[in-house]
Amino acid sequence: MPHLPPLAGQPPANAQLGPGMVEQMNRARADLRMGVPVVLVAGGQGLACIAAEVLTAGRLQALRALPGPLVLAITARRAETLKARAYDGDLARIIVPEDLGLAGLRALADPSDDLRAPLKGPFQTARGGNADLHRAALALTKSARLLPAVLALALPDPKHFAQENGLTLVDMDQAAPLMGAASPLHSVVSARLPMAVSQAGRVHVFRPEDGGEEHYAIEIGAPARDAPVLARLHSACFTGDLMGSLKCDCGPQLRAALAQMGTEGSGILLYLNQEGRGIGLANKMRAYSLQDQGFDTVEANHRLGFEDDERDFAIGAGILRKLGFHAIRLMTNNPAKVAMMQANGLDVVERVPLQVGKTKENSAYLATKAAKSGHLL
Secondary structure (H helix, E strand, C coil): CCCCCCCCCCCCCCCCCCCCHHHHHHHHHHHHHHCCCEEEEECCEEEEEEEHHHCCHHHHHHHHCCCCCCEEEEEHHHHHHHCCCCCCCCEEEEECCCCCCHHHHHHHHCHHHCCCCCCCCCCCECCCCCCHHHHHHHHHHHHCCCCCEEEEEEECCHHHHHHHHCCCEEEHHHHHHHHCCCCCEEEEEEEECCCCCCCCEEEEEEEECCCCCCEEEEEECCCCCCCCEEEEEEECCHHHHHCCCCCCCHHHHHHHHHHHHHHHCCEEEEEECCHHHHCCHHHHHHHHHHHHCCCCHHHHHHHHCCCCCCCCCHHHHHHHHHCCCCEEEEECCCHHHHHHHHHCCCEEEEEECCCCCCCCCCHHHHHHHHHHHCCCC
């Protein structure tokens, strides 16, 4: 069995058997996905948090039975749609009215019904005080692939509350340095994979320490490490890659990249599990539904509470370096991706255009990518 290094943020195994901070954060994400509250603490303050998307009537009633006002934390992007003042800059804390029920709270989190019922509010939003725990709760919720909207309640004795209710507690004073940092990746296994484009194919699987999704590197042929390699960073797209969706150009780009690598005799394709520009498949389908209402892809992401693009391409740069590549010919239409690779220690000697897959169904999507995201199409 290969020796695995200790997880970042936790002591060696012989020092303790319980979860370290990285594992505690992953527990918190899993709890949030299941609709279980988590408790965040920092600087003597505490917050009980639950994702609005999976909130139940029973847990809402239980939170309302506790002292103190309930607050719905949403991103500034979602606040802009709701016309709620984001006094905290990147987020707003809506003070939840006592008569607002479960359906109303979910409607604040989920924009699917905004056009049918646009007259929400007016809202009173919190001004002053420290919003760092609310910000951390939104970041955890995003990383759990849930809508970024969190029902929160300040706690006078958070550690006792967590212990009494069997809830996961995360000390954000310890967790904060890990929140914005990319989790270290470790090679799990590699194996030969004969492919249609090349008999000499090999798949490498990389696993992050934080329990997140695995990412894959596919070598075509035997690309040299001492020369620029033809490379493609491809974000997973279930609808385009597997189902042949006509709403995007992902599937044709994947196949064209592999075909060109096969023709040239070598290359490397990174398949990064960052579906829907990093918001996950469920939220991507929500964005598709909003597009059917007339919003473009960027507007849809903003109405959901996300940024234009939530992906982290430093992951790809790290994998390439681990495999021994330092200079690449990057297959992309996105100049920002070139800049990201260079900022993360890779020499991009050439941008190789990949202009395929335009259909009448995705022409507006491609036009938005060009106009709002700077893609060269």
